[in-house]
Amino acid sequence: MKATKPSWNPGRFLQTLTYFEVIPVLNWFQQLFQSSTAPQPTMTTTASANTVLVVGATGGVGKRVVKQLHDRGYSVRALVRDLERGKAMLGDDVDIIDADITLPETLTPAVVKDIRAVICCTGPRVQPKEGDTPDRAKYYQGLKFYMPEVVGDSPESTDYQGIKNLLHAIADPLKAAQTNEKILFDFTDHSSPDPSPPTPQPPLPALWGALDDVVMGGVSDSTMRQIDHAALFTGNVSTANSGGFASVRTRNLEPALNLSGYEGVKLRVKGDGQRYKFLMRSDDKWDSIAYSHSFDTTANAWIDVHIPFNTLIPAFRAKTLTDAAPLNANRICSLQLMLSKFEYDGNLNPLFTPGTFALEVQSISAYGRPTMPQFVLVSSAGVTRIDRPGINLDEEPPAVRMNDQLGGILTWKRRGEEAVRESGLPYTIVRPCALTEADGGKQLTLDQGDNLRGAISRDDVAAICIHAIEQPQACNLTFEVRAEDTDLAVHWTTLFDQLQPDR
Numbered sequence: 001m002k003a004t005k006p007s008w009n010p011g012r013f014l015q016t017l018t019y020f021e022v023i024p025v026l027n028w029f030q031q032l033f034q035s036s037t038a039p040q041p042t043m044t045t046t047a048s049a050n051t052v053l054v055v056g057a058t059g060g061v062g063k064r065v066v067k068q069l070h071d072r073g074y075s076v077r078a079l080v081r082d083l084e085r086g087k088a089m090l091g092d093d094v095d096i097i098d099a100d101i102t103l104p105e106t107l108t109p110a111v112v113k114d115i116r117a118v119i120c121c122t123g124p125r126v127q128p129k130e131g132d133t134p135d136r137a138k139y140y141q142g143l144k145f146y147m148p149e150v151v152g153d154s155p156e157s158t159d160y161q162g163i164k165n166l167l168h169a170i171a172d173p174l175k176a177a178q179t180n181e182k183i184l185f186d187f188t189d190h191s192s193p194d195p196s197p198p199t200p201q202p203p204l205p206a207l208w209g210a211l212d213d214v215v216m217g218g219v220s221d222s223t224m225r226q227i228d229h230a231a232l233f234t235g236n237v238s239t240a241n242s243g244g245f246a247s248v249r250t251r252n253l254e255p256a257l258n259l260s261g262y263e264g265v266k267l268r269v270k271g272d273g274q275r276y277k278f279l280m281r282s283d284d285k286w287d288s289i290a291y292s293h294s295f296d297t298t299a300n301a302w303i304d305v306h307i308p309f310n311t312l313i314p315a316f317r318a319k320t321l322t323d324a325a326p327l328n329a330n331r332i333c334s335l336q337l338m339l340s341k342f343e344y345d346g347n348l349n350p351l352f353t354p355g356t357f358a359l360e361v362q363s364i365s366a367y368g369r370p371t372m373p374q375f376v377l378v379s380s381a382g383v384t385r386i387d388r389p390g391i392n393l394d395e396e397p398p399a400v401r402m403n404d405q406l407g408g409i410l411t412w413k414r415r416g417e418e419a420v421r422e423s424g425l426p427y428t429i430v431r432p433c434a435l436t437e438a439d440g441g442k443q444l445t446l447d448q449g450d451n452l453r454g455a456i457s458r459d460d461v462a463a464i465c466i467h468a469i470e471q472p473q474a475c476n477l478t479f480e481v482r483a484e485d486t487d488l489a490v491h492w493t494t495l496f497d498q499l500q501p502d503r
């Protein structure tokens with residue numbers, strides 16, 4: 001008797017294209033006639049410590065740090081002393097909290113909740129002795145000399161005791177947030193009754209859809225579904241009709257994952273002894289280059305599969321590409337798990353067996369992120385010059401010349417720096433020269449040894465603080481900085497690379 005050829009299912013073919021919005025019109029019709037409550041795909045990262053706390057957020061540098069962080073997509077919390085003023089100045093998009101670093105009791109758990117880094121731009125209030133305008137125009141202009149005085153809290157209480165209070169409040173939460181891993185998908189505890197579950201994920205079918213060889217006339221069939229403590233990628237893979245693969249792929253992630261700084265992706269899986277593939281795309285087009293890694297499973301054993309980005313094989317429809325750019329880890333648009341008869345370029349998967357298969361996945365994480373600075377302090381150039389033997393005070397900026405009249409402002413900033421260095425947190429200490437209101441984007445000169453003179457805009461200081469928390473090279477650096485007259489796009493890694501860490 002002649003064997004019946006398995007028949008291709010055009011319905012499933014259309015379903016696949018519709019799910020991935022390859023045919024958007026069909027998708028629109030489907031949504032029209034299906035339940036309007038169908039869950040939409042959303043990003044599913046773990047709600048880990050991800051907020052940057054800006055202290056001194058109503059100051060000249062602080063308000064720019066808040067704005068630039070916000071523009072770069074950070075979640076920002078602004079610590080201010082006056083809530084109403086803070087709201088008026090910083091807007092509604094920022095989480096504003098009132099506290100005072102000289103009053104430890106105000107540095108509550110709400111201030112430090114979910115923070116991953118702190119940028120501290122506080123300082124005692126300096127103004128001309130004859131007084132300033134309500135918007136502090138004389139102080140902010142930065143270059144024209146006036147006879148200054150400190151009003152309000154002393155430098156000792158702000159720049160030293162306040163910094164110590166702040167470090168005391170934030171050190172433990174920041175240390176707890178130090179992680180070189182980021183969980184992207186946690187399938188272990190999907191139905192947790194915990195009121196603050198770590199992974200607010202949509203149901204699996206809303207994000208992961210089957211993409212089987214039905215798109216090429218095959219009859220394989222797979223799905224990804226939630227089981228106890230894992231997601232299960234399972235189905236039947238058939239080589240009939242010249243097919244031979246089953247896979248599940250995410251819809252395009254919104255927003256795309258930014259995994260820059262990480263070494264690769266780690267899968268925690270339990271398989272059936274077959275060889276699977278994990279694929280990533282940094283293009284949101286349906287039919288685009290997939291960066292692929294094959295991994296072997298051990299039947300019924302949980303294993304961690306590490307997939308370094310630099311070992312991924314660029315392939316288009318399982319044909320390797322020799323001239324493709326490496327994966328853009330800043331923008332991962334979709335992920336895919338696959339069981340295929342083929343490896344690459346027509347070679348066979350040596351561990352492949354047709355029929356039913358099962359791969360359990362507990363988690364997908366990014367791993368290998370180097371340590372980044374967690375505490376950035378805006379200090380000042382000159383802090384070590386005040387008692388330097390042989391220094392010619394006439395050549396020094398006013399704060400150095402008038403340190404004693406200003407309540408030892410630089411002395412206490414230096415003590416504050418020491419407290420930061422002793423905190424055990426990865427830090428960056430920025431010592432700007434005279435601050436101005438000029439536009440940023442200038443060429444920056446960084447130096448160590450506290451000899452630099454000149455000026456720099458508050459815009460540029462804010463940019464330095466933000467890039468510091470993104471650069472492992474900025475860890476444990478203390479440096480002075482001034483701006484030059486020329487505009488120049490800064491290459492931050494190179495800039496920090498030229499400096500020596502304190503320890």
Ligand SMILES: NC(=O)c1ccc[n+]([C@@H]2O[C@H](COP(=O)([O-])OP(=O)(O)OC[C@H]3O[C@@H](n4cnc5c(N)ncnc54)[C@H](OP(=O)(O)O)[C@@H]3O)[C@@H](O)[C@H]2O)c1
Binds near residue numbers: 122458
């Ligand atoms: N001016 C210069 O030429 C120069 C040069 C080098 C370094 N620096 C230093 O650079 C830093 C930033 O300068 P800037 O011009 O941005 O200063 P700023 O405008 O005076 O800002 C200081 C900020 O610190 C806040 N603050 C003060 N005491 C506080 C406390 N106890 N608790 C919480 N917040 C407190 C202030 O809050 P309020 O708004 O409530 O007052 C303000 O937001 C300062 O440390 C400054 O000394 C200045």
